[in-house]
Amino acid sequence: xxxxxxxxxxxxxxxxxxxxxxxxxxxxxxxxxxxIYCKSKQIxxxxxxxxxxxxxxxxxxxxxxxxxxxxQKELAKLRKFVEKNFENVGKDFPREVRNVYYDNRKNKxxxxxxxxxxxEELKEEGIEIASIxxxxxxxx
Numbered sequence: 001x002x003x004x005x006x007x008x009x010x011x012x013x014x015x016x017x018x019x020x021x022x023x024x025x026x027x028x029x030x031x032x033x034x035x036i037y038c039k040s041k042q043i044x045x046x047x048x049x050x051x052x053x054x055x056x057x058x059x060x061x062x063x064x065x066x067x068x069x070x071x072q073k074e075l076a077k078l079r080k081f082v083e084k085n086f087e088n089v090g091k092d093f094p095r096e097v098r099n100v101y102y103d104n105r106k107n108k109x110x111x112x113x114x115x116x117x118x119x120e121e122l123k124e125e126g127i128e129i130a131s132i133x134x135x136x137x138x139x140x
Contacts, residue, residue, distance in 0.1 A: 001017050001018070002017070002018055002019075002021060002044050003015055003016070003017050004017075004022070004024060004046075004120050005045065005046040006015060006033070006043050006044070006046055007045075007046040007047060008034075008035035008038060008042060009041055009042035010035065010037075010038050012035050012036075012037040012040075013046055014035065014037070024045075028043055028093040028134070043117050056081055056121070067139075072134060073103045075132070075133055076135050077130045077136075078132060079137075082111050082132075086110055086111045087108040087109065087110050087111070088111055088112060089110045089112040090113060091112065091113050091117075092112060093110065093111070093112030094118040094122060096112065097110060097122060097127060097129060098122075098125075101125075112130070
């Protein structure tokens with residue numbers, strides 16, 4: 001994709017995206033590109049400067065991607081730990097967590113699913129639960 005600054009015969013300036021420079025020329029010659037302000041079909045490319053990133057700017061742009069990958073890796077480790085050390089009770093989680101909470105002799109590690117309403121009810125009862133992002137195994 002390429003973004004061009006365009007100018008019509010009435011000197012209105014605007015931007016538009018094209019799949020490539022040949023596509024722009026093809027559409028312009030067929031009068032399919034028009035000014036967004038006055039609908040003129042006499043359109044030319046305006047002066048534009050390319051976006052060139054310096055070394056520091058490239059690093060800053062890559063950092064969020066690296067951070068995301070790091071977080072995904074840590075969440076994958078957390079999922080693996082939970083699956084290994086906790087019992088999956090699935091959608092029965094609200095009932096099962098209450099059993100554990102109200103019967104101290106039955107202390108066990110569990111995980112499962114709860115709706116936001118169920119989680120709120122548990123919180124109101126004084127039962128502390130945590131919600132963690134569950135990354136797919138394919139992302140591990």
